[in-house]
Amino acid sequence: MTQVPKPPDLLVVQNLCISFGGLKAVDDMSLTIRRGGIAGLIGPNGAGKSTLFNLIAGYHRPTSGRVLLDGEDITGEAPHILFGKGLLRTFQIAREFSKLTVRENLMMVPARQTGETYIGALLRPGRVRAEERALREKADEILEFLEITHVADLPAGSLSGGQKKLLELGRTMMAEPKIVFLDEVGAGVNRTLLYTIADAIRRLNRERGYTFCLVEHDMQFIAELCDDVTCMAEGRLLARGSVEDILSDEAVIAAYLGKGRAAKGTGLAGTEVEAVT
Numbered sequence: 001m002t003q004v005p006k007p008p009d010l011l012v013v014q015n016l017c018i019s020f021g022g023l024k025a026v027d028d029m030s031l032t033i034r035r036g037g038i039a040g041l042i043g044p045n046g047a048g049k050s051t052l053f054n055l056i057a058g059y060h061r062p063t064s065g066r067v068l069l070d071g072e073d074i075t076g077e078a079p080h081i082l083f084g085k086g087l088l089r090t091f092q093i094a095r096e097f098s099k100l101t102v103r104e105n106l107m108m109v110p111a112r113q114t115g116e117t118y119i120g121a122l123l124r125p126g127r128v129r130a131e132e133r134a135l136r137e138k139a140d141e142i143l144e145f146l147e148i149t150h151v152a153d154l155p156a157g158s159l160s161g162g163q164k165k166l167l168e169l170g171r172t173m174m175a176e177p178k179i180v181f182l183d184e185v186g187a188g189v190n191r192t193l194l195y196t197i198a199d200a201i202r203r204l205n206r207e208r209g210y211t212f213c214l215v216e217h218d219m220q221f222i223a224e225l226c227d228d229v230t231c232m233a234e235g236r237l238l239a240r241g242s243v244e245d246i247l248s249d250e251a252v253i254a255a256y257l258g259k260g261r262a263a264k265g266t267g268l269a270g271t272e273v274e275a276v277t
């Protein structure tokens with residue numbers, strides 16, 4: 001059998017549209033995400049970034065357009081199907097899990113390949129101990145990778161905002177994804193933990209081959225991590241290019257200024273924000 005080479009773009013979004021009432025939240029939006037890359041998605045508030053993520057990850061169904069993962073049409077597939085295919089978007093730790101420990105929150109994530117869950121394993125006592133041990137080892141390895149082993153036995157609800165973001169990232173790691181969508185992972189996170197998150201993303205990308213797409217308002221975070229940036233405004237593609245090109249693009253700056261999110265200095269990169277690494 002001849003091996004069909006994989007397309008260089010892991011994810012292809014073609015002409016996606018969705019409206020809420022009369023508002024075109026995502027309007028003929030196209031995007032490609034390179035395999036093994038860290039793509040950035042920026043744009044002023046209300047540009048449609050989160051809605052685009054929700055369309056890609058199966059939480060909204062587009063009125064038109066297509067999403068291809070590895071060449072396969074996944075448009076409108078349900079989130080759990082996409083999870084099985086290795087496409088994940090992180091979510092805040094649900095309130096009902098906040099009493100469980102950090103380690104338990106990791107062990108709850110279903111295995112991607114088999115759909116097996118911790119609870120499922122418990123129902124078959126013969127394999128319980130071996131499977132629980134394997135899950136626990138995997139969870140502990142992830143806690144170590146993310147440098148949060150010291151909070152393993154604390155309830156998830158007691159973590160700081162930044163530690164919760166790391167736990168969310170840890171939960172995606174349990175599933176061994178191909179591509180992860182992170183929506184404002186740095187929001188409300190202190191500088192030190194932001195460095196830790198940026199470092200974890202970079203290492204997951206380099207060492208484990210995860211592809212990322214990040215929405216983030218902190219331009220320094222985007223500049224440090226992303227090899228490719230797309231800017232949306234009013235539901236549409238505004239510009240795409242290297243970090244340098246996009247952050248000095250006049251249309252991009254105008255879109256931010258127009259929304260009152262003025263950047264200081266010569267471009268969006270010229271903010272007072274300190275370096276991430």
Ligand SMILES: Nc1ncnc2c1ncn2[C@@H]1O[C@H](COP(=O)(O)OP(=O)(O)O)[C@@H](O)[C@H]1O
Pocket residue numbers: 020023025043044045046047048049050051052
């Ligand atoms: N579920 C929804 N129902 C109605 N309007 C929505 C919904 N989700 C998003 N919107 C609207 O769609 C537009 C894009 O929102 P969003 O995708 O959250 O933007 P961003 O993430 O770029 O800030 C906004 O005008 C927002 O109010």
Ligand SMILES: [Mg+2]
Pocket residue numbers: 049050051183
């Ligand atoms: Mg958003």
